Amino acid sequence: MGPGLTGQLVELWRTDAESARLCLTCHAPLAEQQPENRKIFDAALQREGLVCAACHVREHRRFGPPHREQPAQASPKPASLPHGGATRSPAFMASEFCSSCHQFDADGFALNGKLLENTYEEWKASPAAARGVQCQGCHMPDRRHLWRGIHDADMVRSGVAVDVATERPRYRPGDEVRVQITLTTPGVGHHFPTYVTPRVVVRAVLVDSAGREVPTSAGERVIAREVSPDLSRELFDTRIPAGGRFTFDYRRRADRPGLSVRVRVTVYPDHFYTGFFESLLGSGAGRGRAEIQKALDATRRSTFELYRRDIPLT
Numbered sequence: 001m002g003p004g005l006t007g008q009l010v011e012l013w014r015t016d017a018e019s020a021r022l023c024l025t026c027h028a029p030l031a032e033q034q035p036e037n038r039k040i041f042d043a044a045l046q047r048e049g050l051v052c053a054a055c056h057v058r059e060h061r062r063f064g065p066p067h068r069e070q071p072a073q074a075s076p077k078p079a080s081l082p083h084g085g086a087t088r089s090p091a092f093m094a095s096e097f098c099s100s101c102h103q104f105d106a107d108g109f110a111l112n113g114k115l116l117e118n119t120y121e122e123w124k125a126s127p128a129a130a131r132g133v134q135c136q137g138c139h140m141p142d143r144r145h146l147w148r149g150i151h152d153a154d155m156v157r158s159g160v161a162v163d164v165a166t167e168r169p170r171y172r173p174g175d176e177v178r179v180q181i182t183l184t185t186p187g188v189g190h191h192f193p194t195y196v197t198p199r200v201v202v203r204a205v206l207v208d209s210a211g212r213e214v215p216t217s218a219g220e221r222v223i224a225r226e227v228s229p230d231l232s233r234e235l236f237d238t239r240i241p242a243g244g245r246f247t248f249d250y251r252r253r254a255d256r257p258g259l260s261v262r263v264r265v266t267v268y269p270d271h272f273y274t275g276f277f278e279s280l281l282g283s284g285a286g287r288g289r290a291e292i293q294k295a296l297d298a299t300r301r302s303t304f305e306l307y308r309r310d311i312p313l314t
Contacts, residue, residue: 001027001028001046001047001048001049001050002049002295002298003291003292003294003295003298004273004277004291004292004295004296004298004299005023005027006047006288006291007285007288007289007290007291007292007294007295008023008280008288008292009023009288010286010287010288010291011285011286011287011288013035021034021036024046025101026050026100026101027049027050028045028046028048028049028050029050029054030045030051030053030054032045032046033045033046034046055092055097056086061087062083062084062085062086062087063086063087063088063089063092064086064087064088064089064092065088065089065090065092065093065143066088066089066090066093067088092136093134093136094134095120095123095124095129095134095135095136096120097135097136098119098120098135098136099120102117102119102120102135103115103117103118103119103120103121104116104117104118109231111227111231111233111234112233112234112237114234114237116195116196116231117195118191118194119190119191119194119195122189122190122191122194122241122242123135123189123190123242125241125242126189126190126242126243127189127242127243128188128189128242129189133189135189138155138159138187138189150193150197150198150267150269151269151302153267153304153306156267156306157306158187159185159186159187159188159192160183160184160185160187160188160192160265160306161183161184161185161186162181162182162183162263162265162306162307163181163182163183163184164179164180164181164182164263164309164311165179165180165182166178166179166261166311166313167179167180170312170313170314171254171259171313171314172254172314173254173255173256173257173314174253174254174255175253175254175314176251176252176253176254177206177250177251177252177253177254177259177261177313178249178250178251179204179249179250179251179261179263179311180247180248180249180250181202181204181247181248181250181263182245182246182247182248183202183223183240183245183246183247183265184240184244184245184246185240185242185243185244188240188242189242190242191225191239191240191241191242192223192239192240192242193223193224193225193239194239195225196224196225196226196227196272197269197270197271197272197273198224198267198268198269198270198271198272199222199223199224199226199267199268199271199272200222200223200224200265200266200267200268200306201220201221201222201223201264201265201266201268202220202221202222202223202246202248202263202264202265203218203219203220203263203264203265203266204218204219204220204248204250204261204262204263204264205217205218205219205261205262206252206254206259206260206261206262206313207259207260207261207262207310208256208258208259209258209259211310213262214255214256214259217252219248219250219251219252221238221246221248222236222238223238223239223240223246224236224237224238224239224271225237225238225239227272229272229275229276229279254313254314256314257314258314259312259313259314260310260311260312260313261310261311261313262308262309262310263307263308263309263310263311264305264307264308265305265306265307265308266303266304266305266306267303267304267305267306268302268303269302269303269304270298270299270302271299273295273296273299274296274299274300277292277293277295277296277299278296280292281293281296
């Protein structure tokens with residue numbers, strides 16, 4: 001329930017209340033977070049988004065994962081614990097638990113024949129699933145509620161491997177430089193990236209001995225599922241399936257001595273939202289304009305460099 005969503009909901013409640021309710025199903029699902037439940041609605045609680053009770057409380061009963069392995073000893077009786085203890089369920093440790101918000105139904109919204117949200121199905125077809133690695137193992141390591149994902153640079157680095165290989169160790173001026181850049185995702189249990197929001201840019205460019213880029217020598221490839229801002233069509237899909245690879249063959253003529261090739265991989269976690277919020281502000285964001293502007297500013301700050309390396313060539 002960040003400012004991007006709250007800003008949109010200001011007008012959406014007025015123009016399309018059913019869609020607004022649908023948003024809250026995942027972003028703020030408690031009855032107390034629904035504006036239409038006036039007697040119990042709590043605006044501050046709604047702002048908190050997905051709170052503890054959304055996953056851990058049903059019909060005023062507390063639920064949680066099984067206890068960790070403990071030394072043999074008497075366990076405290078539920079009555080001696082806060083709220084009378086909790087019902088323990090292995091469901092909290094299974095990827096299926098995440099699917100209600102991270103997987104559209106088979107007949108859900110799709111572009112180019114592919115569901116917009118398909119993360120759980122991507123995981124089911126992944127090497128991670130075959131090894132028994134669940135979503136929680138990466139996104140909630142050691143049961144910590146960190147929700148690590150595409151915005152976490154260390155998380156992304158732990159899942160993605162970048163390999164850069166030149167065709168030969170040294171080139172002479174006049175030679176064609178040949179560099180192959182390969183990305184694999186050994187630590188990612190779904191497509192990389194899984195959703196339409198992020199964009200990953202792989203860039204190679206020749207630089208001189210002073211580190212200055214050689215004009216017209218840059219080449220780029222994009223890893224993303226790019227869709228139009230109004231979600232009406234898919235423009236392209238170059239994502240890396242779990243267990244797959246992405247290869248960029250860079251070719252340029254070395255026109256001078258002292259050259260290196262600079263390879264960078266940059267992640268734009270909120271690429272789609274940046275364009276979407278810009279469009280929304282340009283066409284009129286209504287009463288949610290201040291929130292949308294705040295969200296746009298945040299998307300522009302989320303970019304980070306995943307990989308950078310200079311390799312001497314000549």
